[in-house]
Amino acid sequence: MPKKVGFLTRFGAKLDIPREALPGSFGMTLSGQHELVVRGCKKILSYDKECIALALGKTVLEIHGEKLFCTAFGARCVTVTGRIVSLTFEEAKK
Numbered sequence: 001m002p003k004k005v006g007f008l009t010r011f012g013a014k015l016d017i018p019r020e021a022l023p024g025s026f027g028m029t030l031s032g033q034h035e036l037v038v039r040g041c042k043k044i045l046s047y048d049k050e051c052i053a054l055a056l057g058k059t060v061l062e063i064h065g066e067k068l069f070c071t072a073f074g075a076r077c078v079t080v081t082g083r084i085v086s087l088t089f090e091e092a093k094k
Helices: 007-014
Strands: 027-031 035-039 043-047 051-056 059-074 077-091
């Protein structure tokens, strides 16, 4: 059975709005293993040199690596630099 498409997704598609610009959505760009830009971030949940956790609506993104550093945070956009080893997605706990 096809997945039901929500109103905001249909509305965004008709107006050619990027998915990560819609409420509850996110997007990211990984440049090699050394820079990650995440759009749609609501909050930094935890932060240290080896793991940064970000709240992305109903999803939590954990960035694992070495010498991780948040170089920018604003307008729902986060830039993380350092040696990125892995990314983990989890459903946010209520």
